[in-house]
Amino acid sequence: MSIEHLTIAVLLTFLVATAIGIIVLRDLLAAVILTGLYSLVAAGAFIVMDAVDVAFTEAAVGSGISTILFLGALSFTQHEQKPRGRDSWLALLFVVITGGLLIFGTLDMPRYGSATSPAQTHPELAKRFIEQSADEVGPPNVVTSVLASYRGYDTLGETVVVFTAGIAVMGLLGLKRRRPEDETPEHAPGDLPHEPGHDTDRLT
Amino acid sequence: MKIYARQRHRVLQVITRLMVPFVLMFGLYVQFHGDYGPGGGFQAGVIFASAFILYGLIFGLQRTRRVLPPSVLRWLMALGVLIYAGTGVLTMLLGGNLLDYDVLAHDPLHGQHWGIFAVELGVGVTVTAVMVSLFYGFASKR
Numbered sequence: 578m579s580i581e582h583l584t585i586a587v588l589l590t591f592l593v594a595t596a597i598g599i600i601v602l603r604d605l606l607a608a609v610i611l612t613g614l615y616s617l618v619a620a621g622a623f624i625v626m627d628a629v630d631v632a633f634t635e636a637a638v639g640s641g642i643s644t645i646l647f648l649g650a651l652s653f654t655q656h657e658q659k660p661r662g663r664d665s666w667l668a669l670l671f672v673v674i675t676g677g678l679l680i681f682g683t684l685d686m687p688r689y690g691s692a693t694s695p696a697q698t699h700p701e702l703a704k705r706f707i708e709q710s711a712d713e714v715g716p717p718n719v720v721t722s723v724l725a726s727y728r729g730y731d732t733l734g735e736t737v738v739v740f741t742a743g744i745a746v747m748g749l750l751g752l753k754r755r756r757p758e759d760e761t762p763e764h765a766p767g768d769l770p771h772e773p774g775h776d777t778d779r780l781t
Numbered sequence: 782m783k784i785y786a787r788q789r790h791r792v793l794q795v796i797t798r799l800m801v802p803f804v805l806m807f808g809l810y811v812q813f814h815g816d817y818g819p820g821g822g823f824q825a826g827v828i829f830a831s832a833f834i835l836y837g838l839i840f841g842l843q844r845t846r847r848v849l850p851p852s853v854l855r856w857l858m859a860l861g862v863l864i865y866a867g868t869g870v871l872t873m874l875l876g877g878n879l880l881d882y883d884v885l886a887h888d889p890l891h892g893q894h895w896g897i898f899a900v901e902l903g904v905g906v907t908v909t910a911v912m913v914s915l916f917y918g919f920a921s922k923r
Binding site: 638725 | 811815816817818819820821823824827828830831834838858859861862865866869879880882889890893896897900901903904907908910911912914919920
């Protein structure tokens with residue numbers, strides 16, 4: 578067992594521990610912070626697996642933006658989860674069956690780092706991208722070549738998905754609503770002193 | 782969402798003032814250096830948006846709205862997708878397939894370079910606008 582495997586094993590153990598923590602905690606604020614931690618640990622695991630682009634996205638989106646958005650959603654509700662009644666055994670049974678099926682599904686997947694997995698041996702995939710993308714597309718970062726050029730159509734779809742999410746949020750929450758305290762000008766360090774009749778609050 | 786503003790949190794305000802330009806700069810670096818290192822439009826958009834979100838958290842929504850009004854965000858959201866799709870339409874008009882950047886310049890490699898640049902820019906613009914408007918949406922309502 579190499580040091581790399583050991584590192585990944587430790588990181589995955591952290592992930593499981595964090596996930597259990599998120600489930601068990603009643604304090605929603607702490608749970609949100611733990612989801613940020615979860616993403617950060619996952620990003621660390623991706624870096625160990627040499628997937629820096631994925632790790633970058635996970636760190637920026639998972640532990641950055643989505644933590645903020647969770648906190649924003651939390652401000653609509655209370656910080657404490659309501660105490661639940663007794664958990665139903667039937668629900669547990671279904672969760673165990675579903676989880677078992679999902680784990681059963683992973684048994685077909687190639688082993689971690691397998692050199693003989695279909696993605697590695699297929700003549701038109703990894704081998705071709707690594708060997709020919711510099712001549713065909715150019716950028717030294719093969720991920721960019723695949724993302725923006727070879728699979729540019731998919732990325733167009735992803736961009737439209739993000740756009741759709743933005744429209745949905747605008748439709749549901751709206752951007753125009755304002756609170757009265759948002760309207761009053763605020764002073765911050767570096768501002769010029771306020772002169773009557775002259776709007777010095779404007780950022781220059 | 783609780784927005785810290787006014788005279789409280791002086792230290793946070795000063796530090797934020799210092800940080801925001803660097804965050805924006807790093808976003809631009811990730812955007813335009815994605816061909817050579819890790820990163821690209823999506824990550825850059827998120828980082829760029831996080832600068833505005835940080836500013837909004839510390840200085841309040843009203844100031845952030847003045848820098849980046851919601852009406853502008855709405856246009857930017859659509860603009861990014863239009864840049865991306867427009868690149869695809871342009872390649873078709875120039876005789877290639879959809880998003881086949883080879884035809885954008887005389888040399889296929891240069892064409893690819895321009896195409897990837899435009900496409901990543903489109904992704905970055907849309908992601909920035911959507912992330913900031915998500916923040917506005919959550920923060921302006923409670």
